[in-house]
Amino acid sequence: MAETICEIEVEIKNADGLHMRPAMQFVDVASKFDSDIKVSNEDTSVDAKSIMQMTMLAATFGTKLKVRAEGSDAQEATEAIRYLVEEKLFDEKPG
Amino acid sequence: MEIRKGIAVSPGIVIAKPMVFDSKDFRIPRRSITASQRMSQVKRVRNAFAEAINELTELDQAHSIEEGKIKDIFAVHLRYLRDKSFRKRITDYVCEELTTAEYAVSVILREIASHFENLKDTYISERAADIYDIESRLLTILLGEVRQEVEDLTEEVVVIAHDLTPTQTAGFNKTYVKGFATEAGGRTSHTAIVARSLGIPAVVALEDVTTNVTAESMVIIDGNRGVVIVDPDEETLDQYRQYALDFLRLEHELDTLRDKPAVTRDGVQINLLANIEFPEETGQALEKGSMGIGLYRTEFLYLTSGSEPTEEDHYKAYSETIKAFKGKPVVIRTMDLGADKLPSRTRYSAEINPVLGLRSIRYCLQNLTLFKTQLKAILRASVLGDIRIMLPLINNLQELRQTKMIIRDVMEDLDEDSIPYNSSVPIGIMIETPSSAITATLLAKDCDFFSIGTNDLTQYTLAVDRANEHVATLYSSADPAVLQLIRGVIHDANKAQIGLSVCGEVASDPEFIILLLGMGARTLSLAPPMIPEIKQIIRSVTVEQCNKLARAVAGMDSQRQIKNYLRDAAMKILPEAF
Numbered sequence: 001m002a003e004t005i006c007e008i009e010v011e012i013k014n015a016d017g018l019h020m021r022p023a024m025q026f027v028d029v030a031s032k033f034d035s036d037i038k039v040s041n042e043d044t045s046v047d048a049k050s051i052m053q054m055t056m057l058a059a060t061f062g063t064k065l066k067v068r069a070e071g072s073d074a075q076e077a078t079e080a081i082r083y084l085v086e087e088k089l090f091d092e093k094p095g
Numbered sequence: 096m097e098i099r100k101g102i103a104v105s106p107g108i109v110i111a112k113p114m115v116f117d118s119k120d121f122r123i124p125r126r127s128i129t130a131s132q133r134m135s136q137v138k139r140v141r142n143a144f145a146e147a148i149n150e151l152t153e154l155d156q157a158h159s160i161e162e163g164k165i166k167d168i169f170a171v172h173l174r175y176l177r178d179k180s181f182r183k184r185i186t187d188y189v190c191e192e193l194t195t196a197e198y199a200v201s202v203i204l205r206e207i208a209s210h211f212e213n214l215k216d217t218y219i220s221e222r223a224a225d226i227y228d229i230e231s232r233l234l235t236i237l238l239g240e241v242r243q244e245v246e247d248l249t250e251e252v253v254v255i256a257h258d259l260t261p262t263q264t265a266g267f268n269k270t271y272v273k274g275f276a277t278e279a280g281g282r283t284s285h286t287a288i289v290a291r292s293l294g295i296p297a298v299v300a301l302e303d304v305t306t307n308v309t310a311e312s313m314v315i316i317d318g319n320r321g322v323v324i325v326d327p328d329e330e331t332l333d334q335y336r337q338y339a340l341d342f343l344r345l346e347h348e349l350d351t352l353r354d355k356p357a358v359t360r361d362g363v364q365i366n367l368l369a370n371i372e373f374p375e376e377t378g379q380a381l382e383k384g385s386m387g388i389g390l391y392r393t394e395f396l397y398l399t400s401g402s403e404p405t406e407e408d409h410y411k412a413y414s415e416t417i418k419a420f421k422g423k424p425v426v427i428r429t430m431d432l433g434a435d436k437l438p439s440r441t442r443y444s445a446e447i448n449p450v451l452g453l454r455s456i457r458y459c460l461q462n463l464t465l466f467k468t469q470l471k472a473i474l475r476a477s478v479l480g481d482i483r484i485m486l487p488l489i490n491n492l493q494e495l496r497q498t499k500m501i502i503r504d505v506m507e508d509l510d511e512d513s514i515p516y517n518s519s520v521p522i523g524i525m526i527e528t529p530s531s532a533i534t535a536t537l538l539a540k541d542c543d544f545f546s547i548g549t550n551d552l553t554q555y556t557l558a559v560d561r562a563n564e565h566v567a568t569l570y571s572s573a574d575p576a577v578l579q580l581i582r583g584v585i586h587d588a589n590k591a592q593i594g595l596s597v598c599g600e601v602a603s604d605p606e607f608i609i610l611l612l613g614m615g616a617r618t619l620s621l622a623p624p625m626i627p628e629i630k631q632i633i634r635s636v637t638v639e640q641c642n643k644l645a646r647a648v649a650g651m652d653s654q655r656q657i658k659n660y661l662r663d664a665a666m667k668i669l670p671e672a673f
Contacts, residue, residue, distance in 0.1 A: 016218045020171045020225060027174060051174040052181040052207065060216045 006074040010085040014092040017060035022090035027051045035071025061095040099301045103321030104287035107296030108339040109274040113314045116256035123201040124306035137186045139196040143236045148176050197237045204230035259286045265398035274316040276323045281567035292372045294624035349627035353384040357630045361637040366618040374412050377419045380623040387423035389620025390598040409472030417480040424481045431455045431487040455488035470505045477517035489524040527551035532580040539591035549599025553577050572601045573657045585615045606661045608632050613645025
């Protein structure tokens with residue numbers, strides 16, 4: 001399969017933001033895919049598969065994050081992340 | 096070469112390689128490594144991560160699904176530990192900055208934690224606590240390795256630490272640990288007591304000493320002058336080798352006193368007994384000429400194994416010692432630990448004020464199974480020689496009577512099983528609180544002997560924590576209040592015609608001996624290495640001189656005045672010892 005690049009923007013919609021538990025879910029979902037996935041919040045860009053880097057992003061409610069996936073399953077990866085962040089809201093209460 | 100001045104708490108001179116003990120409760124000092132040690136430190140980081148992952152996986156499995164919150168926390172910590180970029184940040188730091196694994200872990204984890212703490216969102220900033228928790232887990236593993244090394248030593252070392260706890264010193268391989276240097280502590284701290292009982296030099300209250308030492312250093316500990324020298328030059332080394340020889344020679348001279356009696360010039364016999372911390376010290380106590388054991392501390396039994404000692408563990412430790420002393424008295428003090436110091440006990444949460452809390456006899460009276468196990472072993476050993484039971488921290492008659500009732504219960508149990516014991520085993524108490532000192536006459540009716548524990552008595556009377564370097568200077572057994580209590584207890588014991596000994600620090604302080612004799616003490620119990628020196632003082636004085644000095648001190652009103660007077664008097668009576 002060809003290498004593809006896929007970039008989307010997601011908004012943090014759960015009230016408590018990307019604290020430890022949501023960050024953990026984010027990393028777990030990202031890690032299921034082969035693609036290299038980067039998440040950026042303004043100037044900071046981090047590896048979506050590293051819990052340390054993801055928690056240090058400190059994305060609070062309302063933050064818009066850029067998710068950029070590069071690899072054979074880039075499309076599926078960004079979709080799974082979008083679903084987790086914007087629809088499933090990490091199984092947390094909405095803001 | 097780095098010279099540090101501290102407080103000398105145990106005499107002697109040693110030159111050896113250091114073993115540094117860091118504590119995860121204090122800042123880990125930056126300690127450099129050489130380029131060739133990089134790989135071994137990186138490996139330590141990796142092993143610590145692997146070990147932490149194992150621990151957490153086990154903990155995770157031990158918790159049920161219902162404890163969802165706890166499981167979430169473990170899950171987050173596990174992901175952190177499996178995060179390769181996180182681990183790499185630490186190993187990179189080791190390689191680039193050339194520091195130890197411990198230092199790199201504490202620097203990086205603190206960087207991450209402070210990143211969280213600086214965030215405005217409180218929910219996320221609170222996550223710094225998770226980072227500190229991970230740091231603590233990794234450091235416990237890394238520092239535990241060092242502790243293991245001290246247990247498995249094969250060459251002589253000196254131990255350098257912020258402070259030493261009873262749990263740490265109990266685990267030391269005593270054949271190879273030849274000296275202590277710590278940042279905290281005073282004359283009566285645990286480090287000082289252990290060093291004196293082992294007969295190794297120790298210097299405490301050395302600021303930042305753990306920072307100056309590397310694995311490659313050579314260290315001189317001068318327990319006579321209170322000096323620690325890191326990486327001495329050739330000239331200094333030569334000088335200290337000479338000091339060490341001189342000191343040994345003096346010690347041998349004093350050892351010739353071993354078979355001479357501890358008798359004053361006017362013929363009054365003084366009974367010199369030994370305080371011991373571990374059964375290994377029995378040989379040294381005999382060698383230095385002690386007439387028995389006046390204080391056998393039994394805490395090591397609870398601290399070495401990591402689990403509660405069995406009756407057989409107790410019995411073995413006591414019977415070995417009593418056999419070695421062939422009919423001479425052995426005073427065994429029952430467990431004297433705080434709830435916080437006991438391993439495998441999670442029922443008690445940390446106390447704000449442990450010294451005034453659940454400890455010693457109070458803990459025993461609330462944990463009868465543990466207490467009776469020890470009492471049973473002591474009673475069983477009582478048929479082997481002159482064993483006496485000493486109860487610590489007794490505050491009043493009610494506690495004493497309650498404890499004696501428990502001892503009778505244990506005796507009845509032994510009767511039922513037809514196990515022999517000495518039914519008239521002497522039972523005595525430590526006098527170490529103002530309450531027991533003031534009511535000594537009442538307590539004397541119900542026990543066979545007193546032993547004055549001057550360290551705790553001073554601490555409780557003056558309300559000063561002797562291990563706290565900020566107030567340690569306020570701690571003095573020469574304080575008029577403390578001396579008044581000691582004088583009263585000796586008087587009350589003599590009047591009631593029960594046994595009386597002094598087993599605290601002052602009994603091995605040359606300047607105090609004359610005063611103690613003058614106040615009427617005839618039995619002293621002290622660290623074995625100090626016995627020859629104290630015996631020499633006793634053999635140089637008359638009881639009349641001692642009485643005169645005690646009368647003069649009774650009329651003085653300040654600690655400083657008394658201290659100076661005692662020093663001057665000691666120098667006049669015995670110039671060569673000072």
